[in-house]
Amino acid sequence: MSDRNASLKVWLTATLGSQQFTLAPASADASFRSYWRVTHAGGTTIVMDAPPAHEDCGRFADLSRRLCAIGINTPQIHAEDREQGFLLISDLGERVYLDHLSEGNADRLYGDALGVLLTLQMHGPREDLPVYDAAFLLRELGLFREWFLSRHLGLALDTTSQTMLDQVDRLLVESALEQPQVCVHRDYHSRNLMVTETDNPGVLDFQDAVVGPVTYDLASLLRDCYIRWPAQQVSDWALEYQRLAQQCGVMAEVEPRVFLRWFDLMGLQRHLKVCGIFARLNIRDGKPQYLNDLPRTLGYILEVAERYAELDGLSAFLQRRVLPVIGEAGTVSV
Numbered sequence: 315m316s317d318r319n320a321s322l323k324v325w326l327t328a329t330l331g332s333q334q335f336t337l338a339p340a341s342a343d344a345s346f347r348s349y350w351r352v353t354h355a356g357g358t359t360i361v362m363d364a365p366p367a368h369e370d371c372g373r374f375a376d377l378s379r380r381l382c383a384i385g386i387n388t389p390q391i392h393a394e395d396r397e398q399g400f401l402l403i404s405d406l407g408e409r410v411y412l413d414h415l416s417e418g419n420a421d422r423l424y425g426d427a428l429g430v431l432l433t434l435q436m437h438g439p440r441e442d443l444p445v446y447d448a449a450f451l452l453r454e455l456g457l458f459r460e461w462f463l464s465r466h467l468g469l470a471l472d473t474t475s476q477t478m479l480d481q482v483d484r485l486l487v488e489s490a491l492e493q494p495q496v497c498v499h500r501d502y503h504s505r506n507l508m509v510t511e512t513d514n515p516g517v518l519d520f521q522d523a524v525v526g527p528v529t530y531d532l533a534s535l536l537r538d539c540y541i542r543w544p545a546q547q548v549s550d551w552a553l554e555y556q557r558l559a560q561q562c563g564v565m566a567e568v569e570p571r572v573f574l575r576w577f578d579l580m581g582l583q584r585h586l587k588v589c590g591i592f593a594r595l596n597i598r599d600g601k602p603q604y605l606n607d608l609p610r611t612l613g614y615i616l617e618v619a620e621r622y623a624e625l626d627g628l629s630a631f632l633q634r635r636v637l638p639v640i641g642e643a644g645t646v647s648v
Contacts, residue, residue, distance in 0.1 A: 322350075322363055325400050329393045330354055337361070341410075351405065359392060362401040372396040374521040377439070378403070381520060384437040386430055387513035388520065406516035412504035412540050420543065424535070426514045427507055428555050431499075431531055435564045438497025439523075446498060446526025451487045451583060457590025466593035467639045475635070478627040485624055486586075489579040493527040494565040500524055502531040503538045528565055529573070533581035539588055539611045552577050575622075582618045582625075585611050612636075 327333050335354035346368035350361045364371035371394065378388040389403035415423055444450070459479065463469045471479070499506075500522045508516035532555055536548045556573045559565050588611050592604040612632075619629035 318363065318365070321398060322361065322400060325395055325398060326352065326361060326402070329402055330356075340405075352402070358405045360389065360403050360405050362403060364399040364401070366397070366399040369399060370521070371399050371401050375401055377520055377523055380439045381434070381517065385433055385513075387510060387516045389516075389518070406508040406510060406518070409509035410505060411507040411509060411515060414509050415504060415541060420547075423509070423515070424551060427502075427535060428532075428551070428558075430515060430517060431502065431535065431555070432558055432562060432564065434499060434531070435496040435528065435559065436562055440497055440525050443497065444524045446490070446495075446524045446530070448487050448491060450524070451490055452483060454587040454590075455483045455486065455583065457594065458586040459590075461590040461593040461597065463636070465597055467636065469635060469639060475631055478631060482625065482628050486579050486583040489576055490527045490530075490583060493529060493576050493580070495525050496528050496564060498524050498526040498530045500526075500530070500534075502534045504535075504541050527576070527580055528559065529577045529580040530584065533577055533584055537581045537585070537614050539585070539607050539614075542610055542613070545617070549574065578618045578621065582615060585614045589615070612640075 323337075326335060326337075330352075332354065335352050337350045337352060340349040340351040340360050346365050348363045350363070352359045352361050362371060362374070364374070375391045375394050375396075378391055381388045382390070387406070389406060391401060391403055393402040394400070411423060411427070459471070463471065499517070499520050501519050502517075506517065506519040508518065510516045529552075532552060536543070536551055552574065553570055556565075556568075556570065560567050589608065592608055592611070595601040595604045616629065616632055619625040619632065
């Protein structure tokens with residue numbers, strides 16, 4: 315038993331007032347956090363282990379309370395030890411959206427998720443949250459070059475490619491910053507939403523919330539790196555959300571084509587970043603399973619790149635430089 319696991323059990327014993335409990339893994343996570351389902355005399359709860367050197371469990375606890383206060387179904391905080399990085403929180407169950415979505419229930423489940431997103435954008439906290447500014451967006455875009463192109467694929471970029479990617483980065487940042495700015499969950503997708511009997515969905519992994527573009531969470535949800543829906547259905551959902559957001563005062567009226575362009579380019583920024591993150595999870599953190607989701611993510615990038623003339627250079631670069639290397643490496647295919 316590691317020292318950290320031993321400390322966790324000591325803390326749980328003191329918190330629960332009993333040694334009569336069992337621990338079982340509750341979920342996988344792309345971060346340094348781990349989650350355990352605690353079964354004890356009072357039922358089940360979840361314990362979060364967030365090593366303080368890497369994670370801030372206090373941010374999760376604070377935001378959970380703030381989101382719960384506006385009616386969003388987040389875990390209740392039963393006990394916390396911020397110094398050690400332990401939280402005891404309520405158990406939202408095991409029914410992850412990703413495992414339960416189907417053609418038959420997608421409208422209902424996404425309708426619930428979009429309703430919660432509207433609440434977040436209307437009433438979510440903004441004070442004390444980081445701002446998704448140009449520097450922040452560019453740092454994220456840099457992950458694509460460093461971790462995906464260079465470290466994962468071993469590609470060296472010539473001056474022409476560097477200039478093209480710089481132009482793409484500027485386009486994506488300008489589009490993001492011209493949008494209405496709202497509270498952004500920043501990882502709002504099918505692996506962080508739980509199907510619940512009441513107040514569906516349960517919402518997790520919100521600790522990295524920022525103030526940023528109105529389409530960010532929408533793109534994260536509807537162009538999910540873990541599940542894909544027909545393009546027309548996605549556009550219909552996005553435009554219906556635009557209508558509701560305008561009705562509720564989240565944003566002023568804009569032409570649907572403008573909103574869909576924001577949505578497309580915001581999704582492109584996210585998917586370029588995610589390619590870098592998936593590569594980093596494999597190379598740095600020893601989590602190769604995320605490479606399985608690269609084909610879908612790259613597919614989104616190609617789809618958007620082929621839709622806009624300003625992205626012709628990116629489309630050509632991907633077709634000429636990236637896809638052949640991927641095919642040779644046998645890591646992913648699109």
